Amino acid sequence: MEQSPRPAHCLVFPYPMQGHINPMHQFSKTLVSKGIKVTLVTTKFLSKSFQQLSGSMPVETISDGFEGGYASAESLEAYFSKFKKIGSETLTKLIEKLNATGFPVDCIVYDAMMTWVLDVVKSFGLVSAIFFTQSCAVDNIYYHVKKGLINVPVENRVSLSGLSVLEPLDMPSFVHNPGLYPGLLDIMVNQFSDIDKVDWVLCNTFYKLEEEVIEWMSKQLRLRAIGPTILRKCLNNQKTREDDTDNGLQMFKPNTDAYMNWLNEQQDHSVIYVSFGSLAELNAEQMQELAYGIKQSGKHFLWVVRASEEGKLPKGFVEETSAKGIVVQWCSQMEVLAHKALGCFVTHCGWNSTLEALCLGVPMVAVPIWTDQRTNAKFVADVWRMGVRVDTDKNGVFKGEIVGHCIREVMDGEKGKEVKTTSKKWMDMAREAVKEGGSSDISINEFVASLTQHYK
Numbered sequence: 001m002e003q004s005p006r007p008a009h010c011l012v013f014p015y016p017m018q019g020h021i022n023p024m025h026q027f028s029k030t031l032v033s034k035g036i037k038v039t040l041v042t043t044k045f046l047s048k049s050f051q052q053l054s055g056s057m058p059v060e061t062i063s064d065g066f067e068g069g070y071a072s073a074e075s076l077e078a079y080f081s082k083f084k085k086i087g088s089e090t091l092t093k094l095i096e097k098l099n100a101t102g103f104p105v106d107c108i109v110y111d112a113m114m115t116w117v118l119d120v121v122k123s124f125g126l127v128s129a130i131f132f133t134q135s136c137a138v139d140n141i142y143y144h145v146k147k148g149l150i151n152v153p154v155e156n157r158v159s160l161s162g163l164s165v166l167e168p169l170d171m172p173s174f175v176h177n178p179g180l181y182p183g184l185l186d187i188m189v190n191q192f193s194d195i196d197k198v199d200w201v202l203c204n205t206f207y208k209l210e211e212e213v214i215e216w217m218s219k220q221l222r223l224r225a226i227g228p229t230i231l232r233k234c235l236n237n238q239k240t241r242e243d244d245t246d247n248g249l250q251m252f253k254p255n256t257d258a259y260m261n262w263l264n265e266q267q268d269h270s271v272i273y274v275s276f277g278s279l280a281e282l283n284a285e286q287m288q289e290l291a292y293g294i295k296q297s298g299k300h301f302l303w304v305v306r307a308s309e310e311g312k313l314p315k316g317f318v319e320e321t322s323a324k325g326i327v328v329q330w331c332s333q334m335e336v337l338a339h340k341a342l343g344c345f346v347t348h349c350g351w352n353s354t355l356e357a358l359c360l361g362v363p364m365v366a367v368p369i370w371t372d373q374r375t376n377a378k379f380v381a382d383v384w385r386m387g388v389r390v391d392t393d394k395n396g397v398f399k400g401e402i403v404g405h406c407i408r409e410v411m412d413g414e415k416g417k418e419v420k421t422t423s424k425k426w427m428d429m430a431r432e433a434v435k436e437g438g439s440s441d442i443s444i445n446e447f448v449a450s451l452t453q454h455y456k
């Protein structure tokens, strides 16, 4: 009797940060739905939260060399350097272990922040797939830096292949203000080291969203757009509300009842949702201005202020505004964005948050603070016209009055009508991209087919 073929086995290895784990976990689920066996790989430090939340997907751990993860390293450079050394050794051992168990590894999909994984992949002769969790436009900018086509710090407006003209402050903060973030530009630029030796270059975006820059990057690097990963379960159009709102692996635990009960009591499209993601640390002045803008908008609000940031809330703010809104430490963001009470999203424009709002057609008020958020905000406001942008200076400082004005513009003004219509248009296009036969679905199928061929 003929044996049925085993599924191809893929390790998926995100950089251990919320904004990287989410899209790569979502992509893993899509691979599983297409018959691939996926094992998630994470560091020992994060494995506890992973194991509880990854559902039926197996999780294996390697070591980054630190007991307490990144926070216990003396510097970013020290973390990356030790992670590379210890990570390579422990990943090698993991592959040897898995190869001996009857589920040999065929491929590793690894985060672009950890280019050292490629050497391990090559040493075993596996298929390599590098995964970019930021927009293709942002990747393109770092690629230009890598190739020496942009001088850093950028001081004048630039015109880059595949992109429209960008002002210095439209660029990622590491490019226009590298001195403020030592080491980070190198990490971003090093994502492109040895990229010509990688079999697959995957990016969490979709063709229609970034058509010109994807065309250009695919000519340089064979880059493939496979997103938005958050819409993975829309494949074959079998979409349910739960599919839209499943936030996946969460590093913090939301107190869902508290805010969902509150949201259920609000009128349709009346609430602003305010969140600056999993990393941004606003200083006291930024927090003060944001609080002022929220209050001044006069709208009902749900504001996520992580536990580590709560101390920076202006004194008495929660009590004074309790009739208007609530502050929570973490929420299931997709569930909130999908709620009928939502009117707009005041966001730092992290790439996941941007895509999540886009996929649910929620208009945005963009308040970029640092890293790629500036470029995302520029595109949200001026290219995709899904929202408005609050001016922030090179240090991420902004005026609360402008925040309040932008919120009212999106919620009540003429501009609001335009961004609501265009947001809906982008939502539909994102869904087209991931459904069967859509541009991202085709790219994923080609990747999956190549894995199946690899072990035959």
Ligand code: UDP
Binding pocket: 018, 019, 020, 022, 247, 250, 275, 276, 277, 278, 279, 280, 304, 329, 330, 331, 332, 333, 334, 349, 350, 351, 352, 353, 354, 356
């Ligand atoms: N997020 C969430 N609950 C919150 C705040 C954020 O689930 O209360 C999720 C959000 O849905 C997104 C991720 O955290 O998937 C943040 O990623 P993003 O790229 O937007 O920003 P970063 O945290 O990397 O700055």
